[in-house]
Amino acid sequence: MLAKLSNEIDEYTYNPKTDASAQEDYKSGVIQKDYSITDALIVAYEAAHAVDPSIEIIYDFEGLIVVTVSKKFQSDLQIGDVITEINGQSFTSLQDFEAKVIPLPANENINLKIKRGEEELVVQTQKRLNTKNQYILPFYYHEKITIDQDRTTPKFTISEDLHSTGSSGGAMMALAIYNALTEGDITKGKFIIGTGTIDLAGNVGPIGGIRQKIATACMYDVDIFFVGSADYDEAKAMYEEIKQRFKGGFQLIKVNNFQEILEELERLP
Missing domain, CATH: 3.30.230.10 (Ribosomal Protein S5; domain 2)
Structure with a gap:
C-alpha cells in the first residue's frame, strides 16, 4: 500500500520458489555485515600504514563464504558454508578460485570441499546460464578473512x-x-x-x-x-x-x- 502512494518506496512480489525467505535474507545480511566490517578494517589499516608504518594489520584467508544461493538451480550449498577446495584443489584468494572456475565446462558437476559449522563436507554444484547468457556458479560468495588481533597494531574491538x-x-x-x-x-x-x-x-x-x-x-x-x-x-x-x-x-x-x-x-x- 505505501509503495503505491509514494514513488520513493519500492515494492516487489515475493515468490517462495525463487526468492529467499526472511530468515535466509537475515542470515545473508548478517554475513554481509560481518565481512563488510572485516574488509573496512583491512582497507583502513592498510591505508593508514602508508602514512604511519607502525600501524599494521595481519590476516589470513580462510576460503570463500557462501552469501546467497540461487533457488532456481539445484545445489547442495547453504548460506554460511565456507568453500576451501574446488575439485580437490585448494586456492589462495577469490581471484585464484575464479581462475579455476573459468575453464570448467557448464552443466557438469563441480566438487566443492566446504566447512559447515564443525563439519567438513564435499558438495556439488554446476555452472549455469544466467540472464546475461553467461555461465556462472549459482551462488554468491565473498572472501572469508580472519584478522590476527594479537599481531595487529593498534588493537581494536568490534x-x-x-x-x-x-x-x-x-x-x-x-x-x-x-x-x-x-x-x-x-x-x-x-x-x-x-x-x-x-x-x-x-x-x-x-x-x-x-x-x-x-x-x-x-x-x-x-x-x-x-x-x-x-x-x-x-x-x-x-x-x-x-x-x-x-x-x-x-x-x-x-x-x-x-x-x-x-x-x-x-x-x-
Whole structure:
C-alpha cells in the first residue's frame, strides 16, 4: 500500500520458489555485515600504514563464504558454508578460485570441499546460464578473512551492539576507522556521509536503495555525500529532483575506490 502512494518506496512480489525467505535474507545480511566490517578494517589499516608504518594489520584467508544461493538451480550449498577446495584443489584468494572456475565446462558437476559449522563436507554444484547468457556458479560468495588481533597494531574491538545487516556501509566504515587511526581529522569538521560497499582492494561497490538514501540525506545539514560510480547517476537524478524541497544542500561526489575518498577529503580547505 505505501509503495503505491509514494514513488520513493519500492515494492516487489515475493515468490517462495525463487526468492529467499526472511530468515535466509537475515542470515545473508548478517554475513554481509560481518565481512563488510572485516574488509573496512583491512582497507583502513592498510591505508593508514602508508602514512604511519607502525600501524599494521595481519590476516589470513580462510576460503570463500557462501552469501546467497540461487533457488532456481539445484545445489547442495547453504548460506554460511565456507568453500576451501574446488575439485580437490585448494586456492589462495577469490581471484585464484575464479581462475579455476573459468575453464570448467557448464552443466557438469563441480566438487566443492566446504566447512559447515564443525563439519567438513564435499558438495556439488554446476555452472549455469544466467540472464546475461553467461555461465556462472549459482551462488554468491565473498572472501572469508580472519584478522590476527594479537599481531595487529593498534588493537581494536568490534561492538557487539551492531544490529544492522548488509554491506552498504563498508566505505564509510573504512573512512571512520582510518580517521581514528591517523592523526588529525581528515574530514576537517565537515558533516560527511555516503554509501557503498568496500572490498579488500578498496573498491567502492554498488548498493541498493540509493534513492531512499539520498532522500534521507537531504533531511540533514550534510556537507558531502560520497557515492560509488555504479550508483552515481541514479543518486544525482534523485538529488536534483528533491533538493529544492530542503534548505541548503550538499556536494555529491562520485568515487571509485577508498583512495579517491581520501584524496577528495585532503583537497578540502
